[in-house]
Amino acid sequence: MDAGEQRCFSRTIDISNVDKVFFPDAGLTKGELLDYHVRIAELLLAHLDGRPVAVKRYPDGLEGQGFFQKNAGSHFPDWLRRQDIPKRDGGTLDHVVVDEPAALVYLADQGTIEFHPWLSLADDLEHPVELVLDLDPPAQGEVGAVRQAARQVHTLLDELEVASRIKTSGSAGFHVHVPLDGSAGWDVVSALARSLAEAVCERHPDALTTSHRKQGRTGRVFVDWLRNSYGQTSVAAYSVRARPGAPVATPIDWGELRTVEPRSYDVGNLFRRLGQRDDPWRDDPPAAAAAQVSDRLEALREDG
């Protein structure tokens, strides 16, 4: 991508610093990162369209300091959607909402490396459209343990007849997504996420834990259900991660879990994959009703 004013997805964006190195180990520049976002825009947008999105910006690349941003900056263009969103503490955010591909490119030009959407839509903040379980191994590179954890979560969800999908995190683990029908509020969804996490940990107490404090995990895979709250986010499918090698959080099929690792895909190789196969998350599976799933899970936990 060239510097200066570019016409991009029907918007004009003033691109800067295209030769600045953002990923030194991979030799990837900001311009190349912008190219990635132009190319991935359709798929990335498909998985966060209409949601409030927090961005993690690194204006000086991986070597510089990064920060989260939710509020739309005063200099952000008029066409970029923003929305007043109440905080739980009574305050208000002027939150970025992504609803067009140009927004992704604009934000990437602002130094955004990671996109972190809410689990609910801007038009219905109180009713999440998905539930996410984040599986983190005790240490980087413990792929076997976190793969096994993912299979165990999948098994439980299958028993509950709930459709689920998996992606690499681009970091150390995997994320399991459960599409929801929007019938339940955060209280129900958060409680369900907690019960799912606790249920799978009860089945495999030596391998899995829900302990939020690192100290309590003792070599086990952390099943993080706490993402499932109002105003919380998890990294988007097809977002780049701010890690060496420019890894990408990549949707995969359950059958790929045998071979794919958390950082298998990155900005440099993702399009080879997508050239050979469709987005594994292209077709929306049936969306679950959280309250009903909670009832079934309660019954399952009583029996055994």
Add this chain to the structure above:
DNA sequence: GACGTAT
């Protein structure tokens, strides 16, 4: 990355 202030 953008902006305000100081040199």
Add this chain to the structure above:
DNA sequence: ATACGTCAACGCATT
């Protein structure tokens, strides 16, 4: 003109 300082999130279980 250029350099420098400052700003850019949140929710919540647990202790």
Add this chain to the structure above:
DNA sequence: AATGCG
């Protein structure tokens, strides 16, 4: 009330 965590 403060902390740890993602």
